[in-house]
Amino acid sequence: MLIPEEWSRLLSLANLSLSEEEKLSLRADLEAMVAFAEKLGDFSYPETEKDTSTQSSSELRPDILAPSLKQEVVLQNAPEKDEAFFLTRGKF
């Protein structure tokens, strides 16, 4: 069971603000999903085991300049913009 402080912290980390009704039902869902995932605790693994990816090695692209999208193209989907920038509410 999540304590209220944990739940509030989680919503903040997830960048979600839920209605009271949503909070109740999604909290119940989360607790059910966490209980489901807790089965992982039944299995042991070597402490030295490192995180894994599906590929044995990663290939990096050469660090070279390549053509990018033009500014006006990048701005095409912006809900609010001026000639050169995305517009949003002031952060401070």
Place this chain on the structure above:
Amino acid sequence: MYMMDLPLYGTKNASAGLPSHKKDRILPLQRLLLQKECSCRELAKAYLSAAEKSPLNAYVLLTAEKALETADRVDQRIAKGETLASLEGIPMALKDNLSTEGIPTTCCSKMLKEYIPVYDATAWKLLKEQNALLLGKANMDEFAMGSTCETSCFGSTLNPYGKDRVPGGSSGGSAAAVASGLAAYSLGTDTGGSIRQPASFCGLVGIKPTYGAVSRYGLIAHASSFDQIGPMAASAMDAAIVLDSIAKPDPMDPTCTGAPSSAVKALGTSLKGIRIGILREGFQGSRQEIRDAVLKTAKVLERMGAHTEECSVPLLTEGLQIYYVLACAEASSNLGRYDGIRYGYTPAPKEEEGWRERILRARSEGFGREVKRRILLGTFVLSAGYYDAFYRKAQALRRSLTQQLKSALESFDCLLLPTTSTAAFPLGMLGSDAVENFEADFCTVAANCAGLPALSFPCGITLEGLPIGAQLIGKAFGEPLLLNLAWQYEEASSPVPMPPVFAEKTAGGVSLGKLGL
């Protein structure tokens, strides 16, 4: 049955001499175009008209104008006697999480309802360069999160085999479109089974390629270490033709470094000496008629020359927990980009609202319930205090599961198991139970965890008339063998019947039904 003897295109050498299968669509349609029995424009119009009238909600957008432009280009090339590319002029659908320049790509979410990509996904670009005939964007679960296609903001897609049934998900629209004759083939995406499960529910061949075989560039990310793009088609030949066209290394996706050898060329090769492991744990919880159909499939493949034997991958039973912890963690990170500032849903402004409050409101109003659930679980397993117990442990177990699968594949060429433990279930049945939703993916997630190729092909029908899918998991870049096994099975067995909802189309006065569509 006819023999492919026309000098059609790049795959002609491989397909020449192979008998056609009843459900093949790509080669018969090309034959139709090249023999001028109908024009590509007529073909496009026939498909678009059928899609407009369809009650299945398989498409969320039809791209009629662009389709007709493409059709005209193809017709000009045919008139000049030019050689057509392998998928040139063939009508197809794209799942709506694949970026299409200038064409809305919504992920079936309110969050991206107005979004128009400014570049093409590589997989689509490779098809577009061939003049593939894009009919439209196919319905899907929101952000590819779901197993039923019911979490789409455009409403559910219906299963052509029973309109009270789900088509599966998340690539449900892509599956229903092909199964009901509204597209010759489609592209879907598979993070935990989203190509194979709907392919199974709709009687199709669907393949999740090896991780790194098909570029993910332009695929709107769900869980980046699991996501793959792949074909959904009516037959193994069709799926092989499409896979050969899209599996190419791409510098825009650093994980896309390899490509399987030609799948089309592998079709028809002998199964003698092929060893198939019947994966015991994969049958856990399966309904009896599903088990019977898959085991009967093994017998058919044995008669074709393969050797089958039971094998075990014990960690398969924990695949769901491993997958959901990791996939939700990656999803919560990937979906962090949606803030309503650069693109995506932005709520109406409120005077007193600050910068952060507006972002929170954009996300809370823009995402649906299933997406929020998964963001919350992903954020939880990555948060301080829980990271080691959930995320780190799941990563370690993912490696163990991968090792167990690879170990089994040292003794066998591929593994056989059901694609799903049930046939298509009724709409609304999974309802709001979060864990029940997860369990629908029991048979499919292991291949994604290990990055291995896996294919679903139709192997029977239930007493209720719903298709059953058998699944093959192969070695990395072993797609040609999997497709050959599916092709050989088609060769030796009767096809699953066509669905009751199948588009009755005509093109240029020629019934496409005559070609076995």
